[in-house]
Amino acid sequence: MTLPALRDRSCPCCGAQAGRAEIICSGDAENMTVDQLRSYWHGLEKTKHFFTYRRCADCALLYNPVFFDDAQLADLYSDMPPNMDMLPFSAIAATQRGYFDAAARAGLSSGDYLEIGPDVGHLVTAAVDHGGFDRFWLFEPNQAVHGPLRQATGERPVSILTDMTDLSPVPARSVSLAVMIHVLDHLLDPLAMLRGIHAKLKPGGKLLIVTHDEASLLRRVLGRRWPPFCLQHPLLYSSRTIRALAGRAGFPAVEVSASTNHFPIDFLARQAAQAAGVSLPRRLPLPQSAIALRLGNMLTIAQAAA
Numbered sequence: 569m570t571l572p573a574l575r576d577r578s579c580p581c582c583g584a585q586a587g588r589a590e591i592i593c594s595g596d597a598e599n600m601t602v603d604q605l606r607s608y609w610h611g612l613e614k615t616k617h618f619f620t621y622r623r624c625a626d627c628a629l630l631y632n633p634v635f636f637d638d639a640q641l642a643d644l645y646s647d648m649p650p651n652m653d654m655l656p657f658s659a660i661a662a663t664q665r666g667y668f669d670a671a672a673r674a675g676l677s678s679g680d681y682l683e684i685g686p687d688v689g690h691l692v693t694a695a696v697d698h699g700g701f702d703r704f705w706l707f708e709p710n711q712a713v714h715g716p717l718r719q720a721t722g723e724r725p726v727s728i729l730t731d732m733t734d735l736s737p738v739p740a741r742s743v744s745l746a747v748m749i750h751v752l753d754h755l756l757d758p759l760a761m762l763r764g765i766h767a768k769l770k771p772g773g774k775l776l777i778v779t780h781d782e783a784s785l786l787r788r789v790l791g792r793r794w795p796p797f798c799l800q801h802p803l804l805y806s807s808r809t810i811r812a813l814a815g816r817a818g819f820p821a822v823e824v825s826a827s828t829n830h831f832p833i834d835f836l837a838r839q840a841a842q843a844a845g846v847s848l849p850r851r852l853p854l855p856q857s858a859i860a861l862r863l864g865n866m867l868t869i870a871q872a873a874a
């Protein structure tokens with residue numbers, strides 16, 4: 569009978585306790601055991617459970633006061649089945665190259681490259697193609713992708729590390745571009761992570777972050793059926809709250825924009841059907857070509873003081 573261990577968290581951005589419950593799941597996840605929640609954690613069940621999201625009265629961050637602790641998370645993440653609705657490699661690569669291009673348009677200087685959770689290294693490939701980076705610091709707990717990651721860096725100097733919370737091997741003020749794609753909305757203590765990265769950035773260095781946008785049109789249309797309301801996201805950001813968080817971590821300049829995802833049409837149909845509670849056959853008579861959409865994600869570029 570082990571319940572989720574964190575019972576009344578204060579706001580992970582500003583530390584305030586006050587706020588009101590804004591997004592409430594119809595189930596009672598707060599009083600289910602970790603073992604009862606395990607199959608819902610994977611997101612493969614027809615019904616959905618997630619913890620109540622509170623809106624912080626001070627900084628407006630949307631977060632779960634009840635959540636798993638680090639040990640429970642390590643257990644849950646170690647037991648992930650393969651993603652059933654995998655996007656084709658080409659669609660993911662196109663989406664992620666777009667993220668790198670946004671950072672490049674904002675201006676990149678020479679220095680090291682750091683990425684938290686690079687997976688197989690789509691952005692690493694784009695960074696190697698772009699040139700101008702010295703060492704690649706890649707923090708990736710999934711050892712199964714370390715081979716592809718090393719390949720993505722080609723002949724460049726690289727350090728691949730498994731502990732995402734220990735940035736101590738990276739020299740202070742050495743990094744010109746740090747990257748976190750769909751990582752920040754999984755973290756219990758995002759402020760500590762952003763402060764840690766800030767200390768590694770060169771003057772004027774940039775941090776590229778992609779997250780869901782809980783103030784997006786898609787979120788308002790779908791309400792609590794919006795897929796990112798789930799057991800894997802202890803908090804979700806809007807442009808307002810991610811600016812506040814990055815500001816608190818020491819970044820004086822923060823730009824936020826809607827990001828573009830490349831989706832195959834049949835994948836979109838499946839996601840829409842899932843949100844509506846309809847199941848579809850695995851093969852659909854729809855074209856497989858990809859379209860670019862701005863769908864509820866945002867791209868944040870935070871810059872360290874020059």
Ligand SMILES: [Zn+2]
Nearest residue numbers: 579582624627
């Ligand atoms: Zn707050």
